[in-house]
Every structure is written in C-alpha cells, then in structure tokens.
Amino acid sequence: MEVIIKDSAAELATVAADIVQRLVHRKADAVLGVATGSSPVGLYDELGRRVAAGTLSLAGCQAFMLDEYVGLAADHPQRYRNVIETELVARTDIRSERVHGPDGLASDIPAACAAYEQAIRDAGGVDLQVLGIGTDGHIAFNEPTSSLGSRTRIKTLARQTRIDNARFFDDEAQVPTHCLTQGVGTILEARRIVLLAEGEQKAEAIRQLVEGPVSAMWTATALQWHPYVTVIVDQAAASRLALHDYYLDVYAQRPGWQE
Numbered sequence: 001m002e003v004i005i006k007d008s009a010a011e012l013a014t015v016a017a018d019i020v021q022r023l024v025h026r027k028a029d030a031v032l033g034v035a036t037g038s039s040p041v042g043l044y045d046e047l048g049r050r051v052a053a054g055t056l057s058l059a060g061c062q063a064f065m066l067d068e069y070v071g072l073a074a075d076h077p078q079r080y081r082n083v084i085e086t087e088l089v090a091r092t093d094i095r096s097e098r099v100h101g102p103d104g105l106a107s108d109i110p111a112a113c114a115a116y117e118q119a120i121r122d123a124g125g126v127d128l129q130v131l132g133i134g135t136d137g138h139i140a141f142n143e144p145t146s147s148l149g150s151r152t153r154i155k156t157l158a159r160q161t162r163i164d165n166a167r168f169f170d171d172e173a174q175v176p177t178h179c180l181t182q183g184v185g186t187i188l189e190a191r192r193i194v195l196l197a198e199g200e201q202k203a204e205a206i207r208q209l210v211e212g213p214v215s216a217m218w219t220a221t222a223l224q225w226h227p228y229v230t231v232i233v234d235q236a237a238a239s240r241l242a243l244h245d246y247y248l249d250v251y252a253q254r255p256g257w258q259e
C-alpha cells in the first residue's frame with residue numbers, strides 16, 4: 001500500500017488528479033469508480049480545471065458510483081446520483097448518461113443490486129476507484145462487520161454514519177436508514193484504488209487501514225489485500241501512523257517510472 005502525505009487539500013487533489021489524468025491519457029475510455037462525500041470534491045474540482053484548460057477530457061470515460069441512499073426522492077439534493085451530477089458531471093465533460101449508480105428507488109432491490117454488479121462487469125470492470133473513508137473505517141457504505149467478500153447489496157447505516165452525514169441534511173432524522181452499496185469484494189476488483197482522507201477525525205480510520213490488522217470492524221482494512229492502493233492523506237489524517245516517516249521517505253524516493 002502506498003501512502004502519500006501532503007500538507008494541503010490542494011496538494012491532495014493535485015496528486016489524485018495526476019493519477020486520473022495519467023490513466024485517461026493512456027486509456028481514453030477508462031472506467032472510473034467515483035465516490036461521494038466531501039473527500040473527493042477537491043479532486044473533482046481539479047479535474048474540472050484541467051478539462052476547462054483543455055489538458056484532460058473525461059468524455060470517453062464511464063463512471064460507476066459506489067453507493068446510494070435508499071428511498072430518497074429522485075430530485076432530493078442529497079441523493080448521491082444528484083450529488084455526483086453537481087460535483088463531477090457539472091464540473092467536467094464526463095457525460096451524464098455514462099455515469100451509473102445503484103438504484104435506491106428500485107422496487108426489487110436484490111435484482112437492482114445484481115443488475116448493478118452485471119453493469120460493472122459488462123463495462124470491463126473499474127480501472128480506477130476513488131474512495132473516501134468513514135470515521136468508522138467504512139468504504140462506500142460497508143459498515144463495521146460487513147463481509148469482506150460482500151457484493152452490492154442493501155445495508156443499514158450505522159448510527160455514527162448517520163450522525164456524520166447529518167451535516168448534509170436538516171437533521172439526523174432526515175438521513176435515510178438504509179443504502180445500497182458496492183460490497184468490499186466488489187471494490188477490491190477495481191484494478192487500482194486511490195483513497196483520499198483529510199482531517200484529524202479520519203486519523204484512527206487511516207491508522208487502522210494502513211497499519212491495523214485486517215478486520216471486518218474496519219472494512220477499509222480489506223484494502224491491504226489489494227495489490228495497488230494509493231492512500232493520499234493530509235498531516236492530520238496521517239497523525240496516528242507509526243511509520244509516518246517511512247512513508248515520506250518512500251514517496252521522496254519514488255522511482256520516476258512508477259505510475
């Protein structure tokens with residue numbers, strides 16, 4: 001697992017955008033996995049700037065979202081599909097019809113989840129998955145004790161997640177109780193993974209992810225099994241890493257040929 005520690009949100013976004021840009025220059029029809037939440041917003045902003053500057057185009061790409069709330073009305077601003085329209089589609093030239101997400105309004109939820117898994121397979125799988133991390137160490141909405149082999153399914157949100165996400169709603173009671181989420185097993189099939197985290201409130205989750213034992217109590221730790229994960233964090237999120245200085249050394253001595 002590669003750990004990149006940077007001082008500012010702008011630097012995090014630049015490093016992540018460079019990874020996306022290198023991929024898309026190599027593969028114009030790349031399949032991107034996109035996360036919602038605040039962590040990737042700086043990256044989406046930076047991608048938007050590069051598209052506006054003409055140095056990058058996502059027009060040939062497809063994207064698959066990680067998760068979706070169950071039951072939020074189609075026009076609800078916090079429906080993840082609408083969030084991704086605002087945060088990514090509106091800022092870049094990726095085409096809305098090429099961005100896919102699990103259907104949180106489906107009447108047959110197991111069928112919708114199976115169809116979503118099939119759609120990812122039909123697209124050839126995800127080339128680059130962008131992830132955030134919950135304060136309880138969840139990736140997508142794989143709450144503590146989720147199976148590390150799980151596939152897209154319905155989950156009950158943890159109380160902590162509903163408290164964390166209440167800032168996007170009028171109050172906690174408005175946060176849906178359920179979601180559809182790609183499973184840990186689904187996420188692990190992405191060919192490359194970039195995880196972004198900022199702030200002291202993520203420090204314990206990042207410590208567990210990078211240095212903790214693999215455990216369903218911190219589902220992000222399953223990423224230790226993945227061959228190509230880059231964790232990009234600020235100093236606050238990195239503050240509990242025992243091997244902090246080693247990660248700085250590795251990055252400083254990163255071979256020029258490394259992607």
Ligand SMILES: N[C@@H]1[C@@H](O)[C@H](O)[C@@H](COP(=O)(O)O)O[C@@H]1O
Pocket residue numbers: 035036037038039040066067131132133134135138139140141161165
């Ligand atoms: N389902 C999303 C996750 O995909 C995201 O990683 C997490 C962290 O959000 P933030 O980046 O806002 O801290 O929030 C939600 O729970």
